[in-house]
Amino acid sequence: MKSKSLKKEILVTLLSFIIFIGTSIGFISLANFYFSKLNIIEHNQRQTLTQIEKEINKFLTQIYSLSNYLKYNYTPNNINLLKNIVDTNNNISSIIILNKNGIIEDYYADSNLNIYKGFDYSRQEYFKELKENKRDYWSNVFLSTVDEEAAISYSFRLEDKIVVLMIQLKEISDFISQFKNQDGTYMIKVFDSSGTVILNPNNPDLVLQRFNEKTQKVFIDVIDKLAPYTFSIFYSKIFEENQYGTYTSIKDTNWKVVIRESYSLILESLNEIIFAMIIIILIFVLAAIFLSLKISKRIFKSFDDLQHTAADIANGNYKSNIENSYYSEFNILINSFNKMRIEIDKREDSLEESLNSFKSLFNSTMEIIVIHNKGICVDANNVAIEFFNLKDKNDLIGKNLLDFVDDKYKELLIMNYKKNSLPYEFDLLINSKKLTCLGQDKFISINGKNLKLSTLIDITELKDKDKLLSQQSKMAAMGEMIGNIAHQWRQPLSVISTCASGIKFEKEMSVLTDERFVETLDLIVENTQYLSKTIDDFRNFFKADKKVEDFCVNESMEKVLKLLKSSIQNHNIEIETSYHKDLIINGYPNEFLQVIINILNNSKDALKNQARDKRFIKINTYMKNKKCLVQISDNGGGVDESIISKVFEPYFTTKHKSQGTGIGLYMSHQIVVEHMKGNIYMENREFIKNNNSYKGCSVTLEIPIQEESKIDYNIYHI
Template identity: 35%
Template sequence: MFKYYKIFLASIFYVISIFFYNYSSYMDYKQKEIEVVDDKLKIGAYTVYNILGEDFFKKAINKDSISQEEDWENINKLSYYNNHANLAFIYSSIKKDNKVYLTSSSASKEELEEKSELHYFHHYEDAGESLVNSFESKEILYDNYTDKWSSFRAVHIPMTLENSQVIVISAEVSMEVFNKIIDDIKYKYLEETLLYLLLTLPIIFTTYLSIKEKTLENIMMEHEVMRSEKMAALGEMIANIAHQWRQPLSVISTGVTGMKIQKEYGILNDEEFDKTCQAINDNAQYLSKTIDHFSDFIKGERNKVVFDIADNINNFLTLVQGSIKIHNINIVLDLEENIKINNYPNELLQCLFNIFNNAKDALIEKKVENKYVFISSKIKKNHVIIKIKDNAHGIANSVLPHIFEPYFTTKDKSKGTGLGLNITYNLVTKGMDGSMEAYNVSFTYNKNEYAGAEFRIELPYE
């Protein structure tokens, strides 16, 4: 009865871990989406300059510089882009006699239909403090503000023309749209968490039944721990891959939208078309490659096959690329080419994943500013040597002799089970007929001195 109680507690711990991990992923993704919105605002602001051109801004110095016909033409151009980009407004301004004047602006659909307002050299009485300050600061400024119309998030980009005139190009998105993006992320992650738990319930139930049939408690516990660690790894990899896909999908979406707008303006040339299509194809191939690597890992087949060490390491890096980017970890590779061994590629992937996670956690916990993980491989006599080291200042001498022991951990109980390195050690020594050790090292890289922990895996090479 006691062993089934342990299984129940392990299941509860697993569910709680999924919630906490997805919450952490949500916070990371929320920040990334805010950056995406800010990048979209910057693109919108620079589009004002690109559409109107520097000649316009050089002559836009007073009320009589631009005709009403030219002003309406500019309004229509800016409004066309603004509506397609789903922004609130894009505009430009200058400062004269300590007053801010609009020199161009997009317009609402009602203003376009009624031609109710000309924007050129309109005194912008409601100019926010960040817009006013941007003329002097010469820095890109972001601002959340509320005026008599609504609430907005804006970017203001100062530019100095050849004639020394300072202009500011700006773009705004309504806070209603901005907050909806954040709310959508929150609900999306909640749905994903519940869906993931729902999908894994059959696995947990199947695990329970298979363990129940075991006769020896030590076999039962080993099987459960291995499966739990693998599922935890899968949960993190799913979040990693979701993060990895956002940038390629953004490139594809931006490329298609850009070509559409360029075609409608009649400025799409063959060179730009070919370049964009190539970028779309490259990113689509990258997405396909990620699916293949994840599919190979999730199958978990224990087949002894001949595989290439460098390819295996690069496949592993593809699976953790999201975590690498989120935590700004620099990966330094020194891989000997064409090392092929007859062994278990999935087991090696799990070992690399567990060691990388320990290095990542140490780099974050010790607040290392420039984070590095070094991975090397080489042949030495009849063995393949794989080394993974970090610059997280090493492992305490009192801790180092115990790191491969089961349930030994220096982390908070909510963050670690103490089984990851024990499982890794057993996979290498018992599963792949190899050896493994860990020690502290000091080394020089790019003329800088570092200290960290190094894990050494030795596998037979036939």
């Protein structure tokens, strides 16, 4: 990344700040002027609307008073009453009296052109609306049949008649014509409930044309969208420019009174203020720039001195001094800089010593350490060079470490190159010799580069020892099985021996019959077949597992109990089982058998201290939290709490050397945890059986389950 000039950065920042402050103040001031102007206009328009709304309501009150007067004083053919009301009230041009069928019974108009008594007005809006049982009705603007002028009517019921007042809005029109904008145009326009123009001093012809503005912006953007007295900008098609204003709604008639002012004129009124503000801002910015340049020149001189001195120190010239600055703060910095110059000279020697110490530590560690970038070696310690059987470091630097990795582990290492990894195992091929290593990777930063530090430990000998322990465990299990075979064979061999000696004796005594001979031979054949079956069962136990497979836990438990049947019977042990049906797990079936046999043999040895009639082992299989649990408990007295945490360690045993090697439970732990990804633990427990309390040991296996199943409870006595 290209470095930047500090002086330029400070100067640009300072000037930008000045310009920003100046323009910000200007914009804020302009915004204040703008909104102040709008506030004044809004106040004036709001006051005007309030006056007009008051005037219209006053006008409506007069109409309602006249209607009440007619209700109480009108009699049929009282033409003088109608004439007096029309002649004395400028707001009413004519009065029509309709019967219940809409026929004119009586009327008076100041200028009658087209109506007479007997005319049918039943189709007129003001008659049809009142047929719906309304009390009174204000019409929208319409073309009057009386004088063929645009008019508004107010109609109301008078017993079984309907009275229609043809309304003139001359007084209201004269009133709203008083209010003009600064460009000489009128401020006010009035619409009926349908959006048709009632009053428009700017263009009176629109009233005569009954011009409807329901689709214009004044309705779309203001009246239909906003609440009354809410101000907005909207476009006027008539004036062909944006207007600023609002409206109010007359409750009784639903008329819309709109007030507006040219938005462009509002902005033009701010032009002089804007120009003055721009001049003030420019003067402020120029003055601030001049002062900034003058001050920064003094500051930058001190910066230049520090820069030159730093360059001298970087080149190894530690005798360079800096002159005192105009500013006291810089003098403090200069004094500190001179002290730092002396300290750097001292620490340079110390750093060189530290580097040599680090190199010694890097090369003296027991682990193999390799620093690489995505597998390409950058550096390595001496242990690594010796491990890879190379002459020196240069033979490894630049090479791809994957060239030494067994093919089946290369993908694992590539994946771990991308992250900080936990310890993992993999195989290396060094001069065609396979070695097993334990590795771990961490990201480190060296000289600005993100590199990977990998540490390796050769665990080939440890893995060989594990294999030896496994073999020893199998040999110990084989010894146990041979003992079980002896127990299983003892009774059949005794029967065969008895049968053979019996028929020999009977032959010598000449008392052997054919039936006796055949019976004895059948018995011998039956027992030899039993011996053969026993051999098959034990041979299957010792068969090496070659692949991981799903198998039933309960079937494996029954197979073990069958193998150990004679030994358990000879020790007079009662077996109690509780099985959860169809518990399927994934692993090596024969290794699982070995684990169960190891646990049962430990329980059998522990029960030797109990009375022969009080020996029992409980076996439970169940499911919990999507795991298969196998719990084997005995009443053998338990294990000392001080050593119970060590029972799964290799070569640890509580038995005499002639009785145990201490690898059975260790291998069981390895099989369950490493091979089956489960867990195994031991604890002391107390049991209640037949109202008697017993103390013993419980071993629990937790293994991932494959599918859910049902409960089956059985008790076996062997």
